[in-house]
Every structure is written in structure tokens, then in C-alpha cells.
Amino acid sequence: MTAPEARSELEAQFAQWRQHVERRAELHQSDADELEDHLRGSVDELMAVGLRADEAFLVAVKRMGSLNDLSREFAREHSERLWKQLVLTGGTDGPVAPTRARRDLYAVAICAAGAAVSVKVPELFGMRLDEDGRFYATNLGLFTLPWLAAFLAWRRQAGRALIGAMVALFALGAVAANAYPLAEDSQSVVLTSIHLPIALWLVVGLAYVADDLRSSRRRMDFIRFTGECFIYYVLIALGGGVLTAFMFGTFEAIGLSPEGFVSQWLLPCGAAAAVVVAGWLVEAKQSVVENIAPVLTRLFTPLFTAVLLAFLAALGRSANGINVEREALILFNLLLVVVLGLLLYSISARDPLAPPGLFDKLQFALVVSALVIDVLVLLEITGRITEYGTTPNKAAALGENVILLANLAWSAWLLLGFVRRRAPFAAIERWQTGYLPVYAAWAWVVVLVFPPVFAFL
Known part of the structure; x- marks a missing residue:
């Protein structure tokens, strides 16, 4: 192997190591830079005494110890920083300027309220959840995902062009869900109900990776975000079930039934708002479920x-x-x-x-x-x-x-x-993240093309 090839392979190893380091939420950019400088210095010293580049890298990584151990060490050394990350607000020493976490809290409250209100807006036009099942099934993703995308786009400071593209895609989804003359028993109703949320979720992915659209690492972060968001949503649903049971028990004990409020307000509005809240929890407390x-x-x-x-x-x-x-x-x-x-x-x-x-x-x-x-x-x-x-x-x-x-x-x-x-393992990761647009394209084909091709069957 020539010297340039060896150096190129070494830089690829540094990039993989850096990618793994940056997944630790408790490590800031400066911390990652410090660790990388230390690793590079150790590699240079080992190469100076005669080790090959790949051998020097492996030995240097071993000397640094487990990355998880390093992360815990940094967390202990920067305990105040870690504590601020895991709570909603900063210190308690009198009034302080609004922090990023507080601004995020205000933003997610607005977006969650918007999702909850969106579920009830169709009632102003005569649509009811218990009577218009087809409408609510095909529009399910449109009630919640635009608000989650709005929160992520605000948090990532997405550019106007990207925001415009997302608005256009959500509008296209709304047209696909409501413009076609589909009967209640149409197979296209089921297909749209399944595929449109998938297509719109990948639009949310655009907001998530707004800071680096071409990055394979950021796409993998979105995959991780998807799984952790699902976990948080399930936990919220379990807590909501306990709350609902408690409400039924206490109100029925005094002769009142909360069934109407639960079925018409608490469940639909809570389920919609929980999507946004789950996304915020993943953003705010990544290390908790990592x-x-x-x-x-x-x-x-x-x-x-x-x-x-x-x-x-x-x-x-x-x-x-x-x-x-x-x-x-x-x-x-x-x-x-x-x-x-x-x-x-x-x-x-x-x-x-x-x-x-x-x-x-x-x-x-x-x-x-x-x-x-x-x-x-x-x-x-x-x-x-x-x-x-x-x-x-x-x-x-x-x-x-x-x-x-x-x-x-x-x-x-x-x-x-x-x-x-x-x-290398990195090839598997690049393949999976690069394949995401294929799923999005197929979901849009099913939603937009299938109904007219099959005569709205």
C-alpha cells in the first residue's frame, strides 16, 4: 500500500471514530476535538517508532480505553453541563435569561397545541371522528406530522427553500388524501392510510437533517430518532392509559361519566399532541434512552x-x-x-x-x-x-x-x-441511509398514482 493510500485509509478510520464519538450527547464539539487531537497525537507517536498506520490507530484507540468509559469520565468532569442537559431549565439563582431548552419548551408547546387543535378543526366543517372514518384515516399524518416538522425546522434553523419544499410536500399529501373520489370500501383508502404517513414521516426527516442534507451520518441520526420517538410515544401512551383509567374511576365515584370527554377530546387531541412531544423528548433527552x-x-x-x-x-x-x-x-x-x-x-x-x-x-x-x-x-x-x-x-x-x-x-x-x-461496517450504514429516498418515492407512488391507475378501486 502506498503512503497516500495508507494515509487515506487512516483518515477514514479517524472519520469513523469521530462519528461514533459525536453520537454521545454529553460530549460537546470541543470535547470531540480534544479527544481527536489526543488520538492523532498518539497515532503520530506510534508511527514515528515504526508502526504501520492501521496498527498505530488500533493501538492508540486501545490506549484511550472504551469510548463509553471516556464519555462517563467527561460526564463526571462536566457534571454541571450534563445536569443542565437533563433538566428543562438552568440554575435556580434568581431570574435568568431564557435558555435554548426553555425556548424549545415554548416552541414544542405551541406545536403540540397546534396538532391537538388540528384534530378538532374538521368538526367545524361537519366531520366527526366516529362517523367519518375514511377522512380521518387518510388524513391522520396531516394532523400531526406538519407540526413536528415545523418544530424540527425551527430548531435546525432550516432555510427558506427547504421549508418551501416541505410545505409543498405536505400540501401534495393533503391533495392526495382528499381529492380522489374514494369509496369507504376502496382498497386505495387502506393503502393511502398506510403509505401517506410513511411519505410524510420522511418529509419530517428533511426537517431533521436540515443542517446537513447530504450527510449519511445525519440520515442515520434520523433513523435513530425514529426508533426513539416510537419508544417515547409508547411510554406516553402507557401513561395516558393510566391517566384515563384514573379519570374514569374518580369521576364515576361521584356519579359522573367522563366517557364523552375522553373519547371526543382527551384521546384524539392527546394522541396528536404526543407525536410532537415524543419528538421533542428525543431531542431534549437523547442520552436517557440511548x-x-x-x-x-x-x-x-x-x-x-x-x-x-x-x-x-x-x-x-x-x-x-x-x-x-x-x-x-x-x-x-x-x-x-x-x-x-x-x-x-x-x-x-x-x-x-x-x-x-x-x-x-x-x-x-x-x-x-x-x-x-x-x-x-x-x-x-x-x-x-x-x-x-x-x-x-x-x-x-x-x-x-x-x-x-x-x-x-x-x-x-x-x-x-x-x-x-x-x-468495513461503514458500508452497511451508508447503504441503509442511502436507501431511504427509495421508500419515500414508493410511498408517494402508491398515494398519488395507484388510485387513478386502478380506477379508484
Whole structure:
């Protein structure tokens, strides 16, 4: 290897290490710079005594110790900073100027209130949640996600061009959800209800990565944000369930029933506002749930791998094919999405410099199993379409499985290369983050193109 090539590879290793450092919320930019300077100095010293660049880097990293240990050390040394990060306001020594956290609190309160009000605005035009199910199902994402995007765009100080693009995409979603003459039992209603929130969530992603649209790292941060936002939303929902039960019990004890208030106001408005609040919590308190990602992935990856392998073994012994009716298609697609989610979340939580281990081999087995199931489902769908013709549901399932097939196939290839120590882990991360626009494009195709192509069936 020539000297320029060795230096280029060394800089790539520094970049991977820096990327991992910057994921620690308690470390500021200056802290990361200080750590990198220390690491570079150690590498230069080792190279001066005769070590190759890659050897010097590995030895220097080992000398610095575990990054988690370093993070905890910095947290202890800067305990006042960490404390301010984990609470809503600053010190208590009299009046102080509004901090960034306080401004964020005001902004999220406005956006959460906007989402809650948005759910009730259709009632001014005669729409009711218990009577106009189709309208609320297709417009679900439009009640909440524009407000979450607005909060993130404000926090990231997004430019006017990006804000204009997001407004246009949300407006396009509103047109797609309401302009087509869809009957209550139309398959396009279900497809729009599923795919439009996905398309709009990726518009939220534009607001999240507004500070660096082309960065693979920022896209991976958005993937992490998605998972942690879901976790916070579930926790908020559990707390809301306890609150609702308490309200029913206490009010019924005095002869009053809060059922109307709960069903018409608390649940719909609370569910909408909670989306914005969950996003804010991820932004404000990232380090609180950061360790949940590796725990969940390490718990469920072996379990899902065992289930998928057992399913394939049972399918091999059974004479029955895979049922590709609508409910079964939704189930299999959800299964593949969960597998993809486990892969994405494990990537976002993994140390890119760590060598491959048993868990990586389990992930490879999981992806390969999902890939085989995806191929079998595709064969069944293609056979049914050839024999009976296509429907919106089958066409959507066909396209989604083709998209997942491409992702899983190349992911399996990259994982195989990594497990065999022939490819860097960073290649897997770049592939997944670069594939996000494909999901967005397909979701918009289903929402905008499918209804007129299939005569609004």
C-alpha cells in the first residue's frame, strides 16, 4: 500500500471514530476535538517508532480505553453541563435569561397545541371522528406530522427553500388524501392510510437533517430518532392509559361519566399532541434512552431469527403455500419491516470500529431468513397476479417486496463481507441511509398514482 493510500485509509478510520464519538450527547464539539487531537497525537507517536498506520490507530484507540468509559469520565468532569442537559431549565439563582431548552419548551408547546387543535378543526366543517372514518384515516399524518416538522425546522434553523419544499410536500399529501373520489370500501383508502404517513414521516426527516442534507451520518441520526420517538410515544401512551383509567374511576365515584370527554377530546387531541412531544423528548433527552437501542436489538434479534428459521422449516415440511390475501400480505410485510427495523436500529447503536462477533452472525442469519421469506412471498404474489389479475393491494405488496428484496439482498451481501472481515461496517450504514429516498418515492407512488391507475378501486 502506498503512503497516500495508507494515509487515506487512516483518515477514514479517524472519520469513523469521530462519528461514533459525536453520537454521545454529553460530549460537546470541543470535547470531540480534544479527544481527536489526543488520538492523532498518539497515532503520530506510534508511527514515528515504526508502526504501520492501521496498527498505530488500533493501538492508540486501545490506549484511550472504551469510548463509553471516556464519555462517563467527561460526564463526571462536566457534571454541571450534563445536569443542565437533563433538566428543562438552568440554575435556580434568581431570574435568568431564557435558555435554548426553555425556548424549545415554548416552541414544542405551541406545536403540540397546534396538532391537538388540528384534530378538532374538521368538526367545524361537519366531520366527526366516529362517523367519518375514511377522512380521518387518510388524513391522520396531516394532523400531526406538519407540526413536528415545523418544530424540527425551527430548531435546525432550516432555510427558506427547504421549508418551501416541505410545505409543498405536505400540501401534495393533503391533495392526495382528499381529492380522489374514494369509496369507504376502496382498497386505495387502506393503502393511502398506510403509505401517506410513511411519505410524510420522511418529509419530517428533511426537517431533521436540515443542517446537513447530504450527510449519511445525519440520515442515520434520523433513523435513530425514529426508533426513539416510537419508544417515547409508547411510554406516553402507557401513561395516558393510566391517566384515563384514573379519570374514569374518580369521576364515576361521584356519579359522573367522563366517557364523552375522553373519547371526543382527551384521546384524539392527546394522541396528536404526543407525536410532537415524543419528538421533542428525543431531542431534549437523547442520552436517557440511548442505551435502549442495543438492549432491544440484542434481545429481539435472536428471537426473531429463531422464529423465522422455524417458519422456514415448517414451510418446507408443509404442503401448503403462503397465503397472500390482504391480511396475510400485511402480516408478512410487517414482519419484513420489523426485521429491517432491527437491522437499522442495531446499526445505529453499534460501534463501527468493533470487530465482527456472534451478534453480527445472528443478524446475518436474520437478514438471510427474511430474504428467503421475501422471495417466497414474491413468487406467490406474482403467481396470483398472473392467474387472477392484479388489485391495488397486490400491486402495492409486489412493489414493496421488490424494494425490500433489493435492500435485504445487498444488506446480506455487505453483512457477509463484514463477518468475513472483507468489508468495513461503514458500508452497511451508508447503504441503509442511502436507501431511504427509495421508500419515500414508493410511498408517494402508491398515494398519488395507484388510485387513478386502478380506477379508484
